[in-house]
Amino acid sequence: xxxxxxxxxxxxxxxxxxxxxxxxxxxxxxxxxxxxxxxxxxxxxxxxxxxxxxxxxxxxxxxxxxxxxxxxxxxxxxxxxxxxxxxxxxxxxxxxxxxxxxxxxxxxxxxxxxxxxxxxxxxxxxxxxxxxxxxxxxxxxxxxxxxxxxxxxxxxxxxxxxxxxxxxxxxxxxxxxxxxxxxxxxxxxxxxxxxxxxxxxxxxxxxxxxxxxxxxxxxxxxxxxxxxxxxxxxxxxxxxxxxxxxxxxxxxxxxxxxxxxxxxxxxxxxxxxxxxxxxxxxxxxxxxxxxxxxxxxxxxxxxxx
Amino acid sequence: xxxxxxxxxxxxxxxxxxxxxxxxxxxxxxxxxxxxxxxxxxxxxxxxxxxxxxxxxxxxxxxxxxxxxxxxxxxxxxxxxxxxxxxxxxxxxxxxxxxxxxxxxxxxxxxxxxxxxxxxxxxxxxxxxxxxxxxxxxxxxxxxxxxxxxxxxxxxxxxxxxxxxxxxxxxxxxxxxxxxxxxxxxxxxxxxxxxxxxxxxxxxxxxxxxxxxxxxxxxxxxxxxxxxxxxxxxxxxxxxxxxxxxxxxxxxxxxxxxxxxxxxxxxxxxxxxxxxxxxxxxxxxxxxxxxxxxxxxxxxxxxxxxxxxx
Numbered sequence: 309x310x311x312x313x314x315x316x317x318x319x320x321x322x323x324x325x326x327x328x329x330x331x332x333x334x335x336x337x338x339x340x341x342x343x344x345x346x347x348x349x350x351x352x353x354x355x356x357x358x359x360x361x362x363x364x365x366x367x368x369x370x371x372x373x374x375x376x377x378x379x380x381x382x383x384x385x386x387x388x389x390x391x392x393x394x395x396x397x398x399x400x401x402x403x404x405x406x407x408x409x410x411x412x413x414x415x416x417x418x419x420x421x422x423x424x425x426x427x428x429x430x431x432x433x434x435x436x437x438x439x440x441x442x443x444x445x446x447x448x449x450x451x452x453x454x455x456x457x458x459x460x461x462x463x464x465x466x467x468x469x470x471x472x473x474x475x476x477x478x479x480x481x482x483x484x485x486x487x488x489x490x491x492x493x494x495x496x497x498x499x500x501x502x503x504x505x506x507x508x509x510x511x512x513x514x515x516x517x518x519x520x521x522x523x524x525x526x527x528x529x530x531x532x533x534x535x536x537x538x539x540x541x542x543x544x545x546x547x548x549x550x551x552x553x554x555x556x557x558x559x560x561x562x563x564x565x566x567x568x569x570x571x572x573x574x575x576x577x578x579x580x581x582x583x584x585x586x587x588x589x590x591x592x593x594x595x596x597x598x599x600x601x602x603x604x605x606x607x608x609x610x611x612x613x
Numbered sequence: 614x615x616x617x618x619x620x621x622x623x624x625x626x627x628x629x630x631x632x633x634x635x636x637x638x639x640x641x642x643x644x645x646x647x648x649x650x651x652x653x654x655x656x657x658x659x660x661x662x663x664x665x666x667x668x669x670x671x672x673x674x675x676x677x678x679x680x681x682x683x684x685x686x687x688x689x690x691x692x693x694x695x696x697x698x699x700x701x702x703x704x705x706x707x708x709x710x711x712x713x714x715x716x717x718x719x720x721x722x723x724x725x726x727x728x729x730x731x732x733x734x735x736x737x738x739x740x741x742x743x744x745x746x747x748x749x750x751x752x753x754x755x756x757x758x759x760x761x762x763x764x765x766x767x768x769x770x771x772x773x774x775x776x777x778x779x780x781x782x783x784x785x786x787x788x789x790x791x792x793x794x795x796x797x798x799x800x801x802x803x804x805x806x807x808x809x810x811x812x813x814x815x816x817x818x819x820x821x822x823x824x825x826x827x828x829x830x831x832x833x834x835x836x837x838x839x840x841x842x843x844x845x846x847x848x849x850x851x852x853x854x855x856x857x858x859x860x861x862x863x864x865x866x867x868x869x870x871x872x873x874x875x876x877x878x879x880x881x882x883x884x885x886x887x888x889x890x891x892x893x894x895x896x897x898x899x900x901x902x903x904x905x906x907x908x909x910x911x912x913x914x915x916x917x918x919x920x921x922x923x
Contacts, residue, residue, distance in 0.1 A: 354617035370772060370816040374660035374738045376618070378774050379816055382795035389796050390626045417616050418623055420913060535827045538835075574817055575797065575847075576840035 321486050321500075322509050322518065333505055333560040333611065340556030340593035341549065342602045344519060344564045345404050346475060346498060347395055348435065349421070351413035352384035356440035363442070363478055367532045368570060384439070384570050388418055391573020396428060398578060402585040404596040409435035409475040409498075415462035422466045431598040432466065433473030434459045434494060442480040452482055456492050472496060473519070473599040475566075490514030496603035501526075504552060504561045506606040517603045521564040522548065527572040538580040549588040556593060562602065620779060620803045621795070621811075622910035630905035632798055632852035634897065638887035639848025640841065641894045642855040642880060645768075645791075645814065646689060647703040647729060648719075649860070650711055651678045655734035663734045663771070678733075678862050682712050685865025690718055692870060696877040701890040703729040703768045703791075703814075703858075706752055709759040720760055725890035727791065728752045730770020737773045745775060749785035765892035766791060768814055783807040789895035797844060797853045799898040801906050810898050812854065812891045819858035830864075830872040837876045845885060854894060855886075 316324035335342050354376065356362055365372070369380025399406050408430040415422045426432055436443060436459050443452055463471045470493045476485065479499045486497060490511035497509060497516055501523035509516040523529050525545045530536045536544065545565065552561040567573075572581050588594060597605075615622055634641050651663060653670050664671040693700055702724050709716040719726065730737070731752065737745060753764045766789035767782060775781075779790055783804035790802060793811035802809040816822055818840055823833050837857060844853040857876065864873045880888065 351616065370819075370822050373772065374736075376738070376774055376776050378769070378778075378792040379772050379794055382793045383816065385621075385795040389624065393625065393627050413616065420623070420628075421625060424625070537828060537832050574840075575843035576818065576836045578843060579839055 319483070320510055322507055325507060327504065327559075330505070330559065331611065332558070333606070334609065335556075335560045335595050336605060337595070338593070339595035340560060341553040341591065341595065342560065342562045343404065343549070343588065343594055343596045344407055344562070344599050344602055345399055345596075346433070346521065346564060346566050346599065347392070347399075347406050347408045347430070348475070348566060348568050349388060349392065349408060349410045349414045349418075349425075350384070350435065350439035350477060350568070351388075351411055351417070352381060353413070353438050353440040354381055356438070360438075360441040361444050361446055361480075362440045366439070367528050387569030387571070387573055388414065388421060391569030391571075392421065392425075394573045394575075394578045395567055395569050395581070396425070396430070398582050398585065400428075401582070402589050404585055404589070405598045405601075406430040407433060407473065407599045409433050409473075410463060411435040411439065411477060412437040412459045412462040415466060419466065422463075426467050431473065431600055432463050432471055433475060433498075433599060434463060434471045434489075435475050436477035439477050442477050443482055443485055444480050445482045447482060449484060449488075452484060452488055453492075456488055460492055460494070470494075472603065473498065475499060475521070479521075486516055487511050487513075490516040496599055498564055498566075498599065504555075505559070506562060506603060506611070508611070515607070517606055519562065519564055519599055519603060521566050524548070525563070526566040527568055528566070531571060531577070538577060542580045542584045545584040546587045549594075550591065553591045553593055564599075618776060621793075621800060622803075623913060624800065624906065624910050626797065629798070629851065630902060630909055631850070632898070632902055634852040634887045636887065637885070638852065639885040640844045640853045640855050641887045641889055641897075642841070642857075643701045643812075643889060643891045643894060644693075644698055644857045644859065644880075645701050645703045645727070645891070646686075646859045646861055648682070648686060648708055648715060649678060649705045649729065649733040650682070650708050651675060652732050652734040655732065658736055658739070660738060661736055661771075661773070681860060681862030681865060682708070682715055685861035685863070686715055686718075687865075688867070688870050689859070689861045689865035689873070690722075692874050692877060693722070695874065696881050698877060698880070698888060699890060700724045701727050701892070703727050705729050705731060705733050705770065706755040707731045709755060716759055725765070725892050726756055726760060726762070727891055728756070728764055728767040730767075730773075731755070733771045735770055737769055737775050737778060740775060742777060742781070745777065745781050746785070749781060749787070753785065765789060766812065766895060768792060772816075779803075779809050780805045783809040788899065789891060791891060797847075798851070799854065799894060799902075801903055801910070808899060808903060810895050810903065812894050812898075813856060814891075815856045815858050818856065820860050820863040821858075824863055830869045834872045834875050838879050841879060841883065845883065848885070
């Protein structure tokens with residue numbers, strides 16, 4: 309497609325909107341920063357379907373190994389067996405509700421775990437089928453609809469309700485994904501790491517609010533891809549939250565923090581999360597909430613979407 | 614049901630039979646130096662190149678590792694002696710033949726030998742079933758020849774495995790497999806015949822990935838202490854496993870040995886630790902907890918609520 313050098317975005321998913329030009333955003337009770345912690349329960353498959361797309365350099369393990377790579381497979385599995393409970397306990401200890409993104413293979417094959425998260429009060433959101441089955445432009449529309457339906461159905465079977473939120477496996481989308489999600493009843497989307505506030509997405513049917521995740525604080529991006537040290541990561545998250553909190557006095561800000569139990573849930577890492585949350589929750593104007601609470605509040609304030 | 618490779622039942626760590634270590638210890642600790650030989654000109658493998666940096670030979674890569682046996686091992690040995698720690702050595706068994714002095718030093722100290730294959734440049738992923746059976750026979754015979762002891766467990770050579778590996782290990786009479794990074798406790802691994810357990814090794818608290826990925830020794834020490842302290846807190850409810858994975862060519866270096874001793878000092882100064890070996894952890898688990906774990910897991914299989922009702 310040749311570039312059309314016209315005002316605004318080069319796609320139709322949302323409108324161009326420089327932050328200072330927006331109406332002022334206020335959070336409940338005069339809070340300045342909404343904090344949404346999303347915990348990812350991703351299943352990494354032993355043998356993905358032949359036509360599935362995976363990241364070329366997936367995280368976990370030690371270095372790329374020929375199959376069968378027991379090391380990477382089981383490293384990722386650590387989150388489901390052990391890490392998740394440390395992460396949920398740490399969030400609870402700091403009064404931070406959990407928004408848990410659960411993929412279909414996890415929901416279908418770990419019903420105890422999925423139900424456990426639900427019963428502890430976590431909000432469950434759609435997360436595709438598996439970390440080894442990404443939604444990309446290589447997927448047909450039929451397959452993409454089926455992927456979304458399977459993911460939402462698997463969670464409906466546990467909670468009895470359509471998940472309000474969505475985070476794609478590895479944050480990967482086709483150009484159709486927002487439209488198909490909205491059509492399927494999803495109300496908010498966390499894939500695009502492009503803002504400090506929610507914003508309305510443009511979809512043909514339904515309503516979709518973007519809750520942009522904060523990529524640089526994401527545990528995988530920081531600790532695995534960029535190999536920051538733990539003290540550096542804690543400082544990054546706390547510095548970002550403090551500045552967003554202060555800037556939120558003018559117009560409210562949002563911090564969506566992605567965490568992976570196989571990674572931040574390791575024994576030597578969990579203390580870094582506890583330290584970061586303790587410092588963030590000391591700030592007077594932090595509203596720690598689930599994705600739904602934040603998206604609903606945003607829409608209720610007449611910001612569209 | 615469990616997902617492929619169908620070898621482990623799901624058991625959340627917060628709902629399992631309680632593990633009790635000897636003496637009421639909270640954490641079973643094993644320290645695993647990897648004593649290895651990477652061949653100068655290994656046989657070509659279709660799927661993995663141990664020396665990708667230059668056309669073979671790569672004398673820098675080879676020499677970095679060879680240093681471990683010539684110098685680093687001996688310095689590391691002194692540190693183990695100073696803190697009276699018994700290692701579970703993850704051994705390329707051909708080291709017994711190439712470097713008998715290294716083998717004798719380990720035998721003298723009664724270190725437990727875990728197989729890490731024959732060479733770190735010969736992998737399991739493309740072996741036929743018969744070739745892999747022969748491989749275990751070789752490992753078992755080599756260890757018996759040099760130590761008179763039975764082989765108890767394996768960390769795959771250069772962490773390579775085949776899909777059949779757990780079955781063939783159990784068939785050969787091994788007790789534990791260390792290539793499972795999925796847990797802080799041993800768990801049963803389903804095999805065709807016999808019994809096999811995982812004893813958690815670590816690719817996180819392991820000097821190779823840590824140092825190759827931009828951290829250095831101070832971070833490694835902080836990680837090790839934080840890991841042990843967290844597991845110790847949790848070990849009050851049910852026993853945990855702490856593993857420290859080392860390589861003499863890295864942690865045996867002169868600028869790192871002081872920090873290795875700092876970790877050893879932390880291990881020695883904490884109450885409630887069972888300083889032991891992977892084989893003893895596996896045997897204790899088999900003797901006292903394996904059956905309970907299998908029975909508990911069966912409840913999850915038949916009832917998705919995990920036997921707790923709705």
